[in-house]
Amino acid sequence: MNKMSVLTCLLFIAGACAISSNCAKSRPQLTKEKPIPPEAIKIAEPATTGSAPSLAPPEAAEVKHKIESVFKGSVTILTDRTPYFIAGDFNGDSSQDLVVVVKTTPGKVLEINDELAPWTLVDPVPRAKSASKKAPYPELHAEMARRRRTVIDEGDILQAVIHGFQSKGWRDPQATQAYLLKGAADGKMETQSRKQIVWAGNEDKLPRIWGDVIAQSIREQYGFLYYNGAKYAWYNPRTYQPESARMVHGRVSEVRR
Numbered sequence: 001m002n003k004m005s006v007l008t009c010l011l012f013i014a015g016a017c018a019i020s021s022n023c024a025k026s027r028p029q030l031t032k033e034k035p036i037p038p039e040a041i042k043i044a045e046p047a048t049t050g051s052a053p054s055l056a057p058p059e060a061a062e063v064k065h066k067i068e069s070v071f072k073g074s075v076t077i078l079t080d081r082t083p084y085f086i087a088g089d090f091n092g093d094s095s096q097d098l099v100v101v102v103k104t105t106p107g108k109v110l111e112i113n114d115e116l117a118p119w120t121l122v123d124p125v126p127r128a129k130s131a132s133k134k135a136p137y138p139e140l141h142a143e144m145a146r147r148r149r150t151v152i153d154e155g156d157i158l159q160a161v162i163h164g165f166q167s168k169g170w171r172d173p174q175a176t177q178a179y180l181l182k183g184a185a186d187g188k189m190e191t192q193s194r195k196q197i198v199w200a201g202n203e204d205k206l207p208r209i210w211g212d213v214i215a216q217s218i219r220e221q222y223g224f225l226y227y228n229g230a231k232y233a234w235y236n237p238r239t240y241q242p243e244s245a246r247m248v249h250g251r252v253s254e255v256r257r
Contacts, residue, residue, distance in 0.1 A: 055171075058085055058098060060079075063100060066170060067100055075105055075108075075158065076102060076105050077102055083189070085098065085100040085101070086190065088191035088211070090211050090212050090226075090232075091163055091211055092209075093211070095163070095165060095166055095167070095169050095175075096170055097163050097164050098161070099162075099189065100159070100162075101157065101159060101185045102180075103156070103158070104153075104155060104156050104158070113151055118178070119179060119180055120178070120179045121179075121182065123181075124182075124232050124233050125183045156182055158180045158184075159180070159189075160180055162177070163175060184218060184232075184234065186216065187222075189215070190214075190215045191212050191214065191215070192212060192215040194211060197209060197213055205242055207240070207242075208229070209226050210228075213235075214226075218234065223236045
């Protein structure tokens with residue numbers, strides 16, 4: 001074998017060795033993973049949902065403080081009623097609400113009827129309007145009638161409803177959503193749960209009830225006030241017609257026309 005052949009052979013062997021060395025270095029090193037101890041694995045527990053937390057009954061002092069903080073002196077509590085306040089989840093959001101019998105504070109009627117006031121005025125009980133009664137504020141009444149808004153008069157006895165906020169209910173400082181119900185503070189009021197009102201066989205004869213109701217008598221007729229999703233309404237068992245009955249009655253009226 002000549003010198004050229006030997007040199008070529010040596011170069012071929014050296015190149016092969018270099019390639020083999022690089023391949024060996026590029027191979028990933030397999031390492032044995034350490035097992036994860038069972039105590040290090042945390043399994044997320046499913047969230048539990050339930051009803052509103054049980055809260056202590058309202059105390060007179062805190063009820064007075066709440067009314068003053070929400071209505072800013074526009075109404076005065078009538079403590080001669082028994083009871084003059086009750087609690088319950090009336091709008092069905094699992095947060096405790098408060099209902100208090102109040103009266104307009106003298107000289108505060110315009111503030112109560114102010115369109116920018118942070119409460120909603122509601123006249124839940126249908127009644128025949130008396131033409132002989134002179135409105136103390138004619139311009140105010142005319143404006144309210146034009147806008148189809150409830151108007152509160154001097155000396156009106158009202159029910160103040162304050163909706164609760166989260167777990168603390170009406171006691172929470174952020175619980176400021178309020179309603180003033182006109183003409184509803186008549187008979188003794190009582191909180192009744194939805195289960196006491198709705199049972200199998202009568203649900204289709206009642207309005208949709210979101211939570212608890214304010215059971216009482218108004219003008220010697222027993223019924224209850226309930227939240228309808230937007231405001232408070234009065235249920236009179238003698239005059240209430242379910243939606244299906246109203247639709248049938250409306251169709252019959254159209255046919256007669």
